[in-house]
Amino acid sequence: MNSYGFPSLLQYSRLNTSIADTKAKAETARIEVVTGRIADLAAELGGSVGDAQLLRKAISDVELMGASAQRALGRAQIAQVALSRSTEGVEVTGTNLLSAIGRNDEQSIGIAATQAELQLDAAISSFNTRYEGRSLFSGDATNTLGLADKETLLTDIRAIFAAAPDAATREAQLDTYFNDPAGGFETNIYLGGDGNAPRTEISDGELVEYSAKANEQPVKDLLRSLSTLVIADESDAWPDREDALTKAGAGMIAASEDMVEVRARVGAAEERMVSAVSRLEAEATALGATYNERTARDPYEAASMLQQLESQLEASYLVTSRISQLSFVNYVR
CATH class of the missing domain: 1.10.287 (Helix Hairpins)
Structure with a gap:
């Protein structure tokens, strides 16, 4: 059995x-x-599990801050490219224009005006640059474009030229349009917010502001000079047309130089963010090594x-x- x-x-x-x-x-x-x-950390580490959990949280916090700093660095880098593009060739065009005025060379003046219109297109496009869904030059209104289109601006400037009886009136109206808080530029052209874009935290309590806005004075001076040249070239009948052309040429050169200061400001913030990203990566690596030693x-x-x-x-x-x-x-x- x-x-x-x-x-x-x-x-x-x-x-x-x-x-x-x-x-x-x-x-x-x-x-x-x-x-x-x-x-199962709790079963394996016993009373030391709390230290491991604190390490894991510290790593997570550093990684989140590092990712935020990396995104901000990306925005600053793209903003630098846009700022550079916004003035590309403008100073040369202004210099050529002044030379052409001195020679009374209408053909060269026309060429400069054509170049200025292309550069105006490029400048407005640059200040409407977006990165990861955010407008870079719209201040705290990151979901909107920075500027209206070129034709809207040229239409407004053309109306000022047509209505002004003399050069002094025209310049006063241009001053109001571009520089008065209630002027046409702020109401018709600049579409962004009044405040600056949110600052980025790159370490505990350390905030960095890296943005530029499309309604800063150098930007307005740049757009004023370019649009003035384009419209001044349209008709010989404008009062004291040569004065308008001369101011446009000199303004293009000055605005190009002033934009360097804006780029330098963004560049300084960019350098801080590069250092912060490197520091945070090193910190995350060190914390990760300690965590691995305890939990591996x-x-x-x-x-x-x-x-x-x-x-x-x-x-x-x-x-x-x-x-x-x-x-x-x-x-x-």
Whole structure:
């Protein structure tokens, strides 16, 4: 007669419980083999688990700040490119214009005006630059463009030229349009917000402001000079047209120089952010190394444990299979 005893429900249940427990431990071991890290920190580290959790939070905080600084650095870098593009060739055009006026060379004046219109297009496009869905020159209204289109500006300047009886009136009206807070530039052309873009925190309590706005004085002077040249070239009938052309040429040169100061301001903030990103990356690396020392699982130990548990599972499944095949007929055979 077979020596097996008839299995009881209790024995079968205990075996299943043991298998479930072994499976759970095997899954934990698999996770540790893959991640190289202790799966159950509380059970493994005991009272030191709090220190590990604080380290993990510190790493997360540094990584978040680093990511924020990296995004801000990207915005500053793109803003620098846009600022450079906004004045590209403008100083040369202004110099050529003044030379052409001195020679009374209408053809060269016309060429300068054509170049100025192209540069006006490029400048407005530059100040409407967006990065990661944010307008870079709209101040705190980051969801709107910085400036209206070129034709809107030229239409307004053309109306000023047409209405002014003399050069003094025209210049006074241009001053009001571009420099008065209630003037046409602020109401019709600048579309951004009154405040500056939000500052970025690059370390605990250290905030950096990196933005420029499309209604800053150098920007307005640049757009004024370019648009004035374009409109002044349209008609010989404007009062004292030569004076308007001369002021436009001199203004283009001066505005190009003033824009260098804006670029320098953004560049200074950019340098601070480059340093902050490097510092935060180094800090995250150091914290990560400490965290790994405390929470790492030896890969050979984890693999050995997994192999042992899998062997136990195979043995348990074999026993279960044999038990499940027992019957009263087998028992009495």
